[in-house]
Amino acid sequence: MAETLYEESHRCPFCNEPGKLLNKIPIRRVGVPRGTVVETLECYSERCPQYMPPVLVGTSTTQPAIRNRWQVQVNPDGSIPPKGSGATGPKAFESTPEWKDVAPVARDQLRLAATRDERRGEAYEIKRDLDYRGGY
Numbered sequence: 001m002a003e004t005l006y007e008e009s010h011r012c013p014f015c016n017e018p019g020k021l022l023n024k025i026p027i028r029r030v031g032v033p034r035g036t037v038v039e040t041l042e043c044y045s046e047r048c049p050q051y052m053p054p055v056l057v058g059t060s061t062t063q064p065a066i067r068n069r070w071q072v073q074v075n076p077d078g079s080i081p082p083k084g085s086g087a088t089g090p091k092a093f094e095s096t097p098e099w100k101d102v103a104p105v106a107r108d109q110l111r112l113a114a115t116r117d118e119r120r121g122e123a124y125e126i127k128r129d130l131d132y133r134g135g136y
């Protein structure tokens with residue numbers, strides 16, 4: 001049985017496993033039909049190339065797993081704009097660039113806190129990486 005575009009767009013772009021719906025945000029903007037939403041999905045496959053398992057940092061802090069997230073626009077009638085249609089018309093929503101580096105930066109900050117006092121050289125390298133990304 002063929003998948004609908006809705007089902008297809010809810011599969012992880014990296015590993016093709018069905019994503020888990022995290023939230024649904026209505027879009028209120030001129031030119032966007034009422035009832036348009038953006039769904040945020042998260043990949044729960046541990047075989048996903050974007051999956052990073054939980055890591056113990058220091059001696060007592062666990063950094064939770066990092067999983068791929070993506071967003072899908074859903075029109076009021078339940079349809080999904082076809083792939084590539086964003087190139088021909090204005091996007092109904094902005095991507096969320098503030099998410100882009102949050103996970104790796106948060107992980108580095110935890111590593112920095114855990115190593116700062118014990119291993120000065122390593123802490124310095126982590127801090128340099130954080131500064132390179134603009135810091136948070």
Ligand SMILES: [Zn+2]
Binds near residue numbers: 015044045
């Ligand atoms: Zn995945």
